[in-house]
Amino acid sequence: MDILAALAEARLVPVVVLDDAKDAAPLAEALVAGGLPVAEVTFRTAAAQDSIRAMADRGDMLVGAGTVLTPEQVDQAVAAGASYVVSPGLSRAVVERCREHGVLALPGAVTATEIQAALELGLTTVKFFPAGTSGGAAAISALSAPFGGVRFVPTGGIGPTNVQDYLGIPAVAAVGGSWMVPKDRVRSGDFAGITALTAEAVALTRPAA
Numbered sequence: 730m731d732i733l734a735a736l737a738e739a740r741l742v743p744v745v746v747l748d749d750a751k752d753a754a755p756l757a758e759a760l761v762a763g764g765l766p767v768a769e770v771t772f773r774t775a776a777a778q779d780s781i782r783a784m785a786d787r788g789d790m791l792v793g794a795g796t797v798l799t800p801e802q803v804d805q806a807v808a809a810g811a812s813y814v815v816s817p818g819l820s821r822a823v824v825e826r827c828r829e830h831g832v833l834a835l836p837g838a839v840t841a842t843e844i845q846a847a848l849e850l851g852l853t854t855v856k857f858f859p860a861g862t863s864g865g866a867a868a869i870s871a872l873s874a875p876f877g878g879v880r881f882v883p884t885g886g887i888g889p890t891n892v893q894d895y896l897g898i899p900a901v902a903a904v905g906g907s908w909m910v911p912k913d914r915v916r917s918g919d920f921a922g923i924t925a926l927t928a929e930a931v932a933l934t935r936p937a938a
């Protein structure tokens with residue numbers, strides 16, 4: 730599967746933080762019901778690997794790992810079934826381990842220097858993080874001028890009120906964010922509410938009628 734093409738088709742990447750892996754299955758169901766069978770499960774908690782496995786085992790989702798800081802976490806993510814690996818920053822060691830496993834690396838990069846470093850590692854798509862405090866949509870538009878072949882996945886500080894600012898930029902492949910999957914709703918078991926938030930987010934990716 731062309732993961733980049735699949736992410737670009739989805740246009741949105743829910744950034745998931747789970748404290749308990751038992752929430753992975755109902756959350757996956759909620760995302761799929763909302764029309765977005767995609768999740769980036771972050772390694773911010775000890776539940777990451779089991780949560781990735783629970784979602785990946787469904788077979789109908791595009792499941793990645795987020796907050797991947799080390800090659801060892803790449804190994805854990807791939808072992809659990811992640812098909813792409815997202816990092817807050819750009820790490821040669823993480824990118825190279827992803828390449829060894831044959832999975833997509835999506836490292837964070839927000840400056841021209843970081844983007845050039847990503848290009849030197851053979852990457853053409855980067856996570857633009859933290860988008861909200863790094864110049865936002867205007868910065869991506871400016872960077873896409875000299876880096877015409879680079880695509881961006883802006884993440885960080887994006888929500889319903891500004892997601893379309895990013896989606897309207899041709900160089901933006903998809904937008905990542907946690908607004909669709911708020912931790913408090915996961916903790917409270919409000920998966921119907923997550924389905925509604927997801928459906929609303931998906932609707933924002935579609936051109937106005």
Ligand SMILES: O=C(O)C(=O)C[C@H](O)[C@H](O)COP(=O)(O)O
Pocket residue numbers: 744771773795796797815816817818837858884885886887905906907908
């Ligand atoms: O944890 C990671 O892998 C990161 O690199 C950072 C997250 O993608 C952002 O923190 C999400 O930002 P919000 O949508 O504003 O909550």
